[in-house]
Amino acid sequence: MTTPESRMRVANRTQVLDLLGRSAPVSRAELARRTGLSRSTVSSIVQELLAAEQIVETTDAAVPRSGGRPPSLLTLSGAPGTLVGVDIGHRHVRVAVADLAAKPLAEHEIRLDADNSPVETIDRAAAMVRECLAEAGIDPKRDRVLGVGMGIPGPVDPHSAVVASPILANWIGLAPGEELASRLSLPVRVENDANLGALAEATYGAARDVEDVIYVKASSGIGAGLVLDGKLHRGITGIAGEIGHVRFEDNGPICRCGNRGCLEKAFGGTRLVELLQPAYEETLSVERLLELAQEGDIRVNRILDDAGRAVGRVLADLCNHLNPALIVVGDTMRHSESFVLGIKDSIDRFTQPDTAAALDVVPSELGDNAGVMGALVIADSASAAQPGTI
Structure with missing residues (x-):
């Protein structure tokens, strides 16, 4: 024991x-x-x-x-050490092996429905870690691998490292860090993906040297990671920052979290595709919406502006409570100028004047790599904890 x-x-x-x-x-x-x-x-x-x-x-x-x-x-006596980052999203798994300065030595990515297949996802992630280590010339039995950091797209109980939220229903009761650790025989630390995005931007990206920052992860879903006074804030049950599941419409549709009328259900990327699809002959996706927006499509940009304003309205209340210096908009929605400007407009309209004056809203610098870079940040301390813990 x-x-x-x-x-x-x-x-x-x-x-x-x-x-x-x-x-x-x-x-x-x-x-x-x-x-x-x-x-x-x-x-x-x-x-x-x-x-x-x-x-x-x-x-x-x-x-x-x-x-x-x-x-x-x-x-x-040997090489300084190696870090491993694993970023599991709703539709992808991304793995990076890096040196202690977080410089990638090998990277792999696959598309996978992680929501519905947790065991297969962890199996594939373990295989990808082994492939990346081999590609980088690292032998875990001989070389020093400090640990593995892993992000998942849902809350993790900070006390047990077990998924206990209907937001990631098929993962409930699973301890993903322990599962990956048992496959790799390496210490693993697991964290929510938005939290990792916040850590990555605060360490390497747009929020360097910023003590109080909100990282917004916006794509098919909506979430946020909070860094307060230079430290990650998870909350007592690990769901701090779940802004996508703030009630936005009193009589809105039932959400995957079990509540109804959630912000994500009204303005997440999946919902935006549903709203716009009848107006287009081609099959739309979140990525295609952003391409159309950059091409100047007025209909798409209007919807993205509405979405940004809605997300900004929720963020404004959060900012009035926390008084951060910076909001970093990450994931795919960072590409939409309309979405980012919509957030800014709501921040200016609904926060206290002093709060708004001290606050900036910027797109992510790390982009799609924010999750895996955040995983590398926590990998450095994985061996200090029991395998699979936070």
Whole structure:
């Protein structure tokens, strides 16, 4: 049974390994200073890692002997380490293997109906991870893989890492992180996909150095990830940011979440396609709508403007509560100027004047890669947790 003490030990060990993977050779004293761990804790971890041949010890020859014995320096015995990101969307699986700076070494993507086939989806994701590792020349049995981060398109209970929401009905009761960890024999950390988009934009994208940001994931569905005071905010049951399931129409249709009249049901991409399809002879999709919008189609742009204003109306209430500095519009709807401007118009109309004056709305910089980049962010800390946990 894993105890709090053993989890702390694993976390401290990972912290030391991560620092060594990102630094030139350092002394024990420098490790203690930069990690904040006690010298005795660092010494114990170093002895354990030396015995396991995960690190090596050298002497700093640059220090003159007149100044005393040269300090011993520590470094990893092999490659610095590798991260794995897995982004599972409603209709795709995307995998990336990257170095510690999140520079991709190998990437694969497939189209797949993830909503209706959770076990097949995880099987395919595991196979893709193995393929990417092989393509990058990484052997998990020999090389250091820090961990795997995985995003799924629905809420995950932050206490159990189990899917417990009807938003992803066929995944209810499944612990996707544990499932993937058992297939790969690697530590896995799982998170909601919109949360990963928020982390990615805050780390590498449009929200770099922004402490309070709302990331809006808008395509066939609508959701949001919240970074507040520089930290991801999940809420007590992991559903913070589910703006797509805010009631928008009192007598609207039943939504997949079990409520009725939800914003997503009224203005999600799937609904927009249904509204516009009778006016077109060709078969429409969310992607085709955005192509038509960029071609200047007035009907499509009017609908996308309406959708942006509706989403912006819900976001305005959220902004009045949270007072963020930035809204980042991600996923496919970032391509629609009408949608983004619709959000801006509602923000200007419905937020407090001081809130609106301090707030900007911008499209995502990372685009389709936001989910997998966010997965790489949390992969770095996967080994500090039990496999499959958040």
